[in-house]
Amino acid sequence: MRGLGAFNADTLTVANAATVRGVPALTTSRRAHRIPSLTHDVLDWDDAGSSETGPGQRMMISGAWRRTASGAGLLAADGSVTASIFAEMSALAVRTGALNLGQGFPDEDGPPQVLAAAHRAIRDGVNQYPPGRGMPILREAIARHQKRFYGLDLDADTEILVTAGATEALAATILALVEPGDEVVTFEPFYDAYGGLISLAGGIHRTVPLRAPHFQPDLDELQATITDRTRLILVNDPHNPTGAVFAAETLGVIVELAHRHDALIVTDEVYEHLTFGARHVPISTLPGGWERTITISSGGKTFSTTGWKVGWLSGPAALVSAILAVKQFLTYVNGAPFQPAMAVGLDLPDSYFTGIAGVLRAKRDTLAEGLLRAGFDISLPQGSYFIVADPRPLGYSNGADFCRDLPGLAGVVAVPISAFCSPAHRAEYASLVRFAYCKSTDVLTRAARNLRALTPT
Numbered sequence: 001m002r003g004l005g006a007f008n009a010d011t012l013t014v015a016n017a018a019t020v021r022g023v024p025a026l027t028t029s030r031r032a033h034r035i036p037s038l039t040h041d042v043l044d045w046d047d048a049g050s051s052e053t054g055p056g057q058r059m060m061i062s063g064a065w066r067r068t069a070s071g072a073g074l075l076a077a078d079g080s081v082t083a084s085i086f087a088e089m090s091a092l093a094v095r096t097g098a099l100n101l102g103q104g105f106p107d108e109d110g111p112p113q114v115l116a117a118a119h120r121a122i123r124d125g126v127n128q129y130p131p132g133r134g135m136p137i138l139r140e141a142i143a144r145h146q147k148r149f150y151g152l153d154l155d156a157d158t159e160i161l162v163t164a165g166a167t168e169a170l171a172a173t174i175l176a177l178v179e180p181g182d183e184v185v186t187f188e189p190f191y192d193a194y195g196g197l198i199s200l201a202g203g204i205h206r207t208v209p210l211r212a213p214h215f216q217p218d219l220d221e222l223q224a225t226i227t228d229r230t231r232l233i234l235v236n237d238p239h240n241p242t243g244a245v246f247a248a249e250t251l252g253v254i255v256e257l258a259h260r261h262d263a264l265i266v267t268d269e270v271y272e273h274l275t276f277g278a279r280h281v282p283i284s285t286l287p288g289g290w291e292r293t294i295t296i297s298s299g300g301k302t303f304s305t306t307g308w309k310v311g312w313l314s315g316p317a318a319l320v321s322a323i324l325a326v327k328q329f330l331t332y333v334n335g336a337p338f339q340p341a342m343a344v345g346l347d348l349p350d351s352y353f354t355g356i357a358g359v360l361r362a363k364r365d366t367l368a369e370g371l372l373r374a375g376f377d378i379s380l381p382q383g384s385y386f387i388v389a390d391p392r393p394l395g396y397s398n399g400a401d402f403c404r405d406l407p408g409l410a411g412v413v414a415v416p417i418s419a420f421c422s423p424a425h426r427a428e429y430a431s432l433v434r435f436a437y438c439k440s441t442d443v444l445t446r447a448a449r450n451l452r453a454l455t456p457t
């Protein structure tokens with residue numbers, strides 16, 4: 001079995017690293033960087049930053065890339081940058097033909113009305129730059145959505161900003177609001193972009209652990225981590241990768257601590273409609289929440305259009321304007337024909353939104369049952385696309401090694417939870433792996449069957 005390249009900088013195994021790295025790296029021979037890209041989402045930076053100073057020679061390239069990659073755990077020991085775990089695992093699935101339960105994207109199309117609206121918009125000539133804050137038709141639909149589901153009254157002109165996915169909303173928000181040396185608190189494990197963006201902004205990343213089996217934070221630890229040095233509290237709820245939905249008490253404590261320490265709250269709610277018990281509660285709806293919170297979401301998960309990259313944020317007008325000041329120089333704008341299509345999606349009837357949660361819940365149950373039957377310990381997620389499993393009962397104590405071997409053992413790809421952790425905390429999560437269940441029932445059923453191959457006989 002070939003290695004996967006690096007899961008992280010400090011446990012780098014390089015058997016296949018050449019297929020996934022090569023950033024501004026350090027060997028300047030073009031030949032050394034001529035890397036066949038496996039899929040279009042494998043990093044394809046083979047010539048980036050190289051110079052012609054001679055084969056095998058090295059040069060230092062200064063700039064923010066290094067701390068960004070380091071913050072995301074993607075800086076290898078030799079100074080090169082590895083692909084994200086998601087790109088790497090999708091490439092592994094392509095290479096091995098294994099079922100891809102690694103990267104969190106659906107393998108079926110979303111609502112036909114939404115897809116048709118995008119076709120129509122392209123045909124109707126909606127193909128040039130939209131306004132900097134986003135097309136009014138989409139901002140108004142976002143405002144209606146926030147009112148319908150959460151009772152929030154938003155001014156579509158000043159309190160909403162359309163972005164290139166939740167990722168750009170996170171980037172613009174963190175870059176706009178964090179000064180070098182400010183602390184940003186997240187839970188851990190955390191979505192990889194958080195570590196990269198906090199470091200890019202020069203912030204200091206502090207984390208509060210989420211522990212199996214329920215992955216709810218300890219409120220004393222939360223309280224101890226949020227201090228007067230905290231600038232932002234970044235809350236991903238429902239949570240990737242653990243599937244946790246945070247208790248109302250936790251959300252209330254976050255608001256209280258933000259007030260006490262004069263911190264701002266940023267929420268990442270991309271899985272807002274994908275909960276399986278209690279309905280999602282945005283922090284901005286809590287008493288004292290709105291005035292300190294930037295709420296971020298996107299249409300990728302809700303409408304199975306992860307490739308469209310249409311996201312948005314909302315919050316008090318002054319904060320939104322500050323974020324716009326940065327956002328306008330990241331992408332300026334994006335996705336003109338997809339914006340009216342997203343508006344169609346956001347206006348779909350309630351039955352659509354409850355329907356997708358119901359379908360996903362059944363998929364979660366299919367995969368959970370398969371994992372249990374195969375012999376894993378699991379934590380049953382209350383939301384999101386992901387289920388955390390522990391293969392220790394099957395004799396595997398290292399999740400990264402296990403994921404490396406899993407295509408060969410069972411024809412399935414998963415992602416190690418350690419890829420969502422800072423180096424100092426990886427050991428605590430070493431055995432755990434994440435499986436995505438946002439896949440067709442057929443794929444999940446086959447994966448569940450394949451995983452039985454792991455069961456000791």
Ligand code: PMP
Binds near residue numbers: 240
């Ligand atoms: N936040 C979380 C928690 C995610 O899982 C993802 C992945 N979709 C994103 C943000 C990025 O969202 P988008 O694709 O809209 O940029």
Ligand code: GLN
Binds near residue numbers: 086087103104105240
């Ligand atoms: N959000 C997706 C996941 O967690 C992947 C997004 C990405 O590839 N950056 O799997």
